[in-house]
Amino acid sequence: MAATLPPINKNRNAVPSYGKPRPPPGGRLEPISPANAKGRRDRLAMEKSTALRNQMPILKKKDIAKFRNSYKHNLCLDMLTEGFHLFFCELVNLIRQQMEKREAAGPESFLWTKPVLQDQTEKLDMMKVHLTEAEAANRIGDFAKEYKARYDLAQFFKASEDDQWLVDHFFTTCLNVASKVETDGGKMQAEGHCNVGLCHQNNGLYGEAAKHFEAYHKLASENKEDWITSSGVSYYTDSCIKLYHIYTIIGTELGRTGEEEDAEASLETLTKALEMAKCSLDKKLEGESSYTLGMAYQKHNQLDTALTHLFNFYESCQGDSNSEGIGRACDAIAKIYARQGNKEKSVEFLKRFVELTEKTGLEKEYCLACHNLGNVCNSVGTYDEATEYFSKAYNISRALGDPDSTNVNRVQYGIAMAHRMMGKFANHVVVGDKTCMSRLVEWKSVRTDEFNKPIPDTVPGAAQHVMIPPPPPAEEKEESKEEAVEDSEDPGVREEGDGQTEGAAES
Numbered sequence: 001m002a003a004t005l006p007p008i009n010k011n012r013n014a015v016p017s018y019g020k021p022r023p024p025p026g027g028r029l030e031p032i033s034p035a036n037a038k039g040r041r042d043r044l045a046m047e048k049s050t051a052l053r054n055q056m057p058i059l060k061k062k063d064i065a066k067f068r069n070s071y072k073h074n075l076c077l078d079m080l081t082e083g084f085h086l087f088f089c090e091l092v093n094l095i096r097q098q099m100e101k102r103e104a105a106g107p108e109s110f111l112w113t114k115p116v117l118q119d120q121t122e123k124l125d126m127m128k129v130h131l132t133e134a135e136a137a138n139r140i141g142d143f144a145k146e147y148k149a150r151y152d153l154a155q156f157f158k159a160s161e162d163d164q165w166l167v168d169h170f171f172t173t174c175l176n177v178a179s180k181v182e183t184d185g186g187k188m189q190a191e192g193h194c195n196v197g198l199c200h201q202n203n204g205l206y207g208e209a210a211k212h213f214e215a216y217h218k219l220a221s222e223n224k225e226d227w228i229t230s231s232g233v234s235y236y237t238d239s240c241i242k243l244y245h246i247y248t249i250i251g252t253e254l255g256r257t258g259e260e261e262d263a264e265a266s267l268e269t270l271t272k273a274l275e276m277a278k279c280s281l282d283k284k285l286e287g288e289s290s291y292t293l294g295m296a297y298q299k300h301n302q303l304d305t306a307l308t309h310l311f312n313f314y315e316s317c318q319g320d321s322n323s324e325g326i327g328r329a330c331d332a333i334a335k336i337y338a339r340q341g342n343k344e345k346s347v348e349f350l351k352r353f354v355e356l357t358e359k360t361g362l363e364k365e366y367c368l369a370c371h372n373l374g375n376v377c378n379s380v381g382t383y384d385e386a387t388e389y390f391s392k393a394y395n396i397s398r399a400l401g402d403p404d405s406t407n408v409n410r411v412q413y414g415i416a417m418a419h420r421m422m423g424k425f426a427n428h429v430v431v432g433d434k435t436c437m438s439r440l441v442e443w444k445s446v447r448t449d450e451f452n453k454p455i456p457d458t459v460p461g462a463a464q465h466v467m468i469p470p471p472p473p474a475e476e477k478e479e480s481k482e483e484a485v486e487d488s489e490d491p492g493v494r495e496e497g498d499g500q501t502e503g504a505a506e507s
Contacts, residue, residue: 072118075128086138087131091124094169114162123163126156143180147188150174154195164202171195187227190219190235194242201246206253210246217243240280247273248292255296263300270296274309287316287325295332303336310336327356327365334372343380350376354389367396371409374416383420390416 069077072095079088095118105111117123130153137145154170157163175192197212220227220235227235251269254262270293277289294309310332317325334349350373357366374389390413397405425443428436439453 070118071121072124075124079128079132082132084132084135086135087128090131091127094166098165117166123157127153130156143177144183144188147174147177147181147192150177164199168196168199168203171199185223186219187223187235190216190227190239193219194239197242197246201249206246206250210243210250213239213242213246237280240276241282241285244273244276244280244285244289247276248289251296252292255299267293267296267300283316284320284322287313287320287322290316291325291328291332298332298336303340307333307336323356323360324362324365327353327360327362327369330356331369331372334376338376343376346376347373347380363396363400367393367400367405367409370396371405371412374412378412378416378419383416386416387413387420 076088076091079085079091095116098117102109102111102116130149134146134149137143137149150170150173154167154174157166157170171192175189175196178188178192181188193212193216197209197216200206200209200212217236217239220239224234224236229235229238247269251266251273254266254269270289274286274289274293277285280286290309291313294306294313297303297306297309310329314326314329314333316322317329330349330353334346334353337343337346337349350369353369354366354373357369370389370393374386374393377383377386377389390409394406394409394413397409425440428440
């Protein structure tokens with residue numbers, strides 16, 4: 001029996017099964033719509049997605065650029081759009097200045113570890129607020145308001161040490177703006193010179209700082225009583241104090257070069273500093289300035305003038321009951337008297353220095369005073385006192401844990417003890433009897449000092465000790481005193497911090 005076959009082309013419009021599109025395995029591709037929503041769940045999902053789509057804003061090309069560009073780029077676009085082109089130029093120049101300095105320093109420098117201005121959004125926002133305000137005030141000619149905006153911006157950047165270059169920039173622009181203000185009699189300009197001078201001083205540009213402080217002082221001197229700072233000090237007094245400080249710095253720097261021209265300029269500048277200290281009516285500043293000037297004259301061998309200024313400092317410290325200052329003055333005056341050959345006066349002021357430092361408990365200064373006094377006593381032949389003071393200096397330096405000072409004072413103490421024993425030792429050599437010889441041999445063996453014991457009166461004059469070296473005749477004392485005035489500084493009296501090596505080398 002033959003098999004039955006299906007009819008051929010029974011339905012000409014029918015689509016074969018292999019031509020139909022297959023649905024995806026995970027579900028349908030078509031979105032849910034009211035037309036094909038078949039259940040409650042589908043309708044809720046459709047309503048939720050529609051609500052979320054309606055809440056989303058329509059983004060424009062400008063909005064998209066805010067997410068793609070940097071914060072600095074968007075800020076600059078806003079400023080240009082709003083018409084603040086001066087702020088845009090200033091900001092771009094500051095960023096370029098920082099980047100050029102950073103590139104010049106190289107990737108190994110410390111500048112590469114610091115954040116750059118263009119990445120600090122808080123500082124950029126603050127600059128936008130104040131600089132737009134300053135530019136708006138500049139357009140209408142309100143220079144006082146522009147000055148205040150730039151001044152506030154400089155004060156804001158003062159909080160960070162890394163932003164001092166921005167402080168310098170905005171204080172400089174403040175001075176430029178203040179020169180345009182004509183309603184305050186030059187008060188803002190004086191303040192601007194003061195701020196720029198402080199910036200130069202912090203950067204080590206002392207000459208430029210002095211010029212601005214001098215301009216500040218000139219303007220303030222015309223309004224001594226009217227212009228008062230926020231702290232209650234007049235502009236005139238403040239300018240005198242700032243000139244005193246900058247003149248002292250310049251004079252000290254010039255004195256270190258060693259050149260003759262610089263030495264004269266140093267004394268002249270320090271004299272100006274003293275004049276400014278007197279004008280400020282601050283007795284403490286005047287005393288400190290006198291001390292600095294006196295030490296400068298001492299360095300250049302003008303000892304009489306140095307004594308005049310140091311005595312002014314001494315009297316100023318006595319009026320203020322400044323024990324530390326009195327001690328410094330006594331030490332400096334004693335050194336000058338030692339250079340002049342006036343040992344008695346030198347010992348007198350050194351003893352005052354020792355007494356003051358002992359009372360005030362300044363151990364380091366007390367050690368220095370004992371060392372210097374021991375050197376002077378050693379040079380004038382009072383070996384007992386020299387031994388006493390060197391002993392104190394040695395013990396104090398050991399307690400302070402200063403090895404250099406300890407070693408030097410140990411040597412000086414031993415030298416003073418040897419000088420004290422020298423006369424009696426020589427007397428035993430001169431007498432030369434059995435008792436003296438046994439003591440000398442004993443000292444050679446075990447360093448037992450028995451020379452203080454009385455010598456048997458077996459030889460005439462044995463009980464009289466020989467002084468080594470013998471004292472000079474009375475006529476020669478006067479000549480040696482005059483020659484000592486012309487001599488250089490006594491190496492036995494040392495400056496603080498010298499390690500006391502000069503005195504040891506001399507002995």
